[in-house]
Amino acid sequence: MSAAYSKRFETVFLCCHEKGPNMSLGAAAKYLKKSKSFVKKWVRHYSIHKNVDDLSNRGKIRKTTxxxxxxxxxxxxxxxxxxxxxxxxxxxxxxxxxxxxxxxxxxxxxDIKHRSTLLKPLLTDVQVKKRIEENLNRDWDNVIFTYEASFWLSTSTKRVWCVKGKKVIQRTVKHPGKIHVWGCFNRRGFGKLLIFKQNLDAKFMKEMYQRALIPSANK
Structure with a gap:
């Protein structure tokens, strides 16, 4: 018998059992070194249910099994x-x-919570306002925007549901296949789109400008 059940049976015996000493609630609490509310609870429980077992289906009803x-x-x-x-x-x-x-x-x-990486905006409101003021009167006919990006065959997700301290493993290859894309545009339309695999160094950037940027500007 567990210690919890033992104290419950002792409470019933001391206070309300026919062969017990018929102690008062306060005296039984002092003898058992328990609170008076504990004694009162189990005396009342026994008088109603004739046992000292926990009731089934106590508390809020669960919505899922x-x-x-x-x-x-x-x-x-x-x-x-x-x-x-x-x-x-x-x-x-x-x-x-x-x-x-x-x-x-x-x-x-x-203990599964939505945990994410720290996100930081690229530009603050002050920086955006400053750049708008600097370029408000610029002649955009003479400006070409360029951008390069890389695309991998496999990517990883940085925000997941997981237990604290648990490392979520995502299957990937050590050196995934990838391609690089360079493109440009201005207010009149889009320029050439260049796809390449080698690393972008100064020598290849010069070649890229000759093959794609200058022809796009002339167009």
Missing amino acids: SSEDNVFVNLFNQNPSLTLDKAQRKLSKKEIKISKITIRNRLCKY
Whole structure:
């Protein structure tokens, strides 16, 4: 018998059992080194239910079963970047109709929270205002914007649902295939689009300007 149950039985014996000493609530509490409310609670419980067991189905009624909890916990484990809206729709197809708040609460129960990397804006409001003032009267017919970007065959997600301290592993290759793209445009339209694989150094940049930038400017 556990220590908790032992104290409950002692309470009943001391206060209301026919072979007990029939102590008062205060005296029994002092003898057991428990609070008077503890003694009163179990004396009353015994008088109603004739036992000292915990009642079943106590507290707030759960909206999901344990098996349903496992379904959407596994759902987020398989797809950590899943949003609550998409999760709710996926669960609805499985005939599990619950609110986004309930989904979040269940995830928090398993210490699964939406953790993200620190985001920093490229330009502050002051910097944006300053650049607008500097370029407000510029002749944009004589300006060409250029930009280069890289595209990988496999990418990683930086914001996922996971337990604190757990490292989420995403399968990828060590050196994924990638291509680089360079393009340009101005207010009159788009220029040439150049696709290449080699690293962009000074020598190739000069070649790129000759092959793409100058012809686009002339056009």
